[in-house]
Amino acid sequence: MxxxxxxxxxxxxxxxxxxxxxxxxxxxxxxxxxxxxxxxxxxxxxxxxxxxxxxxxxxxxxxIPAQLEGRRGDAKIGATLHKRIDLRRWQAFIRNAKRLHTGDAIDFGHGVAAVAEIRHSDGSWTLSFAGDEPVEVLLERAGTMPLPPYIAGKRVTDDADRxxxxxxxxxxxxxxxxxxxxxxxxxxxxxxxxxxxxxxxxxxxxxxxxxxxxxxxxxxxxxxxxxxxxxxxxxxxxxxxxxxxxxxxxxxxxxxxxxxxxxxxxxxxxxxxxxxxxxxxxxxxxxxxxxxxxxxxxxxxxxxxxxxxxxxxxxxxxxxxxxxxxxxxxxxxxxxxxxxxxx
Known part of the structure; x- marks a missing residue:
């Protein structure tokens, strides 16, 4: 149709x-x-x-607070995790993806870091997170609630959204x-x-x-x-x-x-x-x-x-x-x- x-x-x-x-x-x-x-x-x-x-x-x-803001060197990188692959890896949509290459490390602050492993045909990436803690625990430290774009584009996410x-x-x-x-x-x-x-x-x-x-x-x-x-x-x-x-x-x-x-x-x-x-x-x-x-x-x-x-x-x-x-x-x-x- x-x-x-x-x-x-x-x-x-x-x-x-x-x-x-x-x-x-x-x-x-x-x-x-x-x-x-x-x-x-x-x-x-x-x-x-x-x-x-x-x-x-x-x-x-x-x-989960699946919205992350980080850096690859001087480049700002935004990531929205959208599907869990295993304990350490999630598939994510990336903002400023043109600045990201296979093997690049992204520092999301608060002791949270990940490596860009695979770029998929839809433009998303597989991110592999460093450390031993479950990714969900890392997100509680570094992530924010992933409000829909028609809300997030009009106001800042705040504590009430949690x-x-x-x-x-x-x-x-x-x-x-x-x-x-x-x-x-x-x-x-x-x-x-x-x-x-x-x-x-x-x-x-x-x-x-x-x-x-x-x-x-x-x-x-x-x-x-x-x-x-x-x-x-x-x-x-x-x-x-x-x-x-x-x-x-x-x-x-x-x-x-x-x-x-x-x-x-x-x-x-x-x-x-x-x-x-x-x-x-x-x-x-x-x-x-x-x-x-x-x-x-x-x-x-x-x-x-x-x-x-x-x-x-x-x-x-x-x-x-x-x-x-x-x-x-x-x-x-x-x-x-x-x-x-x-x-």
Missing amino acids: NVDLFDFELPKERIALRPVRPRDAAKMLVARGATSPFVDANVHDLPALLNPSDVLVFNDTRV EDYQTYFAREDGAVAAPTAALHFTPGLVAALDEAGIGRETLTLHVGAGTFLPVKADDTDDHVMHSEWGRIDSGVADRLNAVRLNGGRVIAVGTTSLRLLESAASEDGTIQPFAGDTDIFITPGYRFRAIDGLMTNFHLPRSTLFMLVSALMGRERMQEVYAHAIEHEYRFYSYGDSSLLLP
Whole structure:
């Protein structure tokens, strides 16, 4: 499909640079089916919008401070780690990469240094970190939170982002971008969901910086999707399958949860245990097998994520959803408002 079909005009003032407080006070646009009227709600209304037989599926990945600033001699080098290779090596996107060559050492300060080992076809590099400490420990000393470019380009990352850009469910280190749909959840909202009898399950997908890469191809068939590592435990898969067998709905919280669930589903919709990489790219025409709904933030024009929600609800329907959101001053992107999409 032509990528231009997924374009829309977004006023710059609709881009959220900070989250609302409390987090579950964010607005939530509810869209059901192809023709039902939209409902303007808030995230804290979620327990009343779901059924006791439903289950929400969260991504429990934890964002690591994967943004590094260093030097190779006199040259400034920026690195955003996006995929762990092993204990000492990570794949990273590099700023000022023209000043970097194989074998160069980069000093990131705070006793953190790495060698540029391999340059990949997408322009990223494999960095091998010096020392014996796990890289995650080194990042806690030298790294900053890797805010999306549409936020980081407008303001400085600060201490508040260490908490704001982490979900209530975060426990598995490895993401360099937050599963932002879950940023809206607070202890109070989780307690209200439990009281309403709505189920909760978690999986792990370590979101990579590739999620922010623009679609440069003119046709979706020519776009190469980034790969991310994920895991669904057998017990989680069994419980989710039982929910659907008993007439409940599986609602993915975020496109990361959705992508991993669909990657793990067999043709008949049965969710299988999963551990490995996925590069699933969902566009209109895709037949969803594992999920019955999606809670997600509002995404960029021409992005793979807007293509995904267009596959779920229909492209014309999603253009209507986004036009309504813009007109009614919903806030967009990672720190923005939410939508509940029920096809």
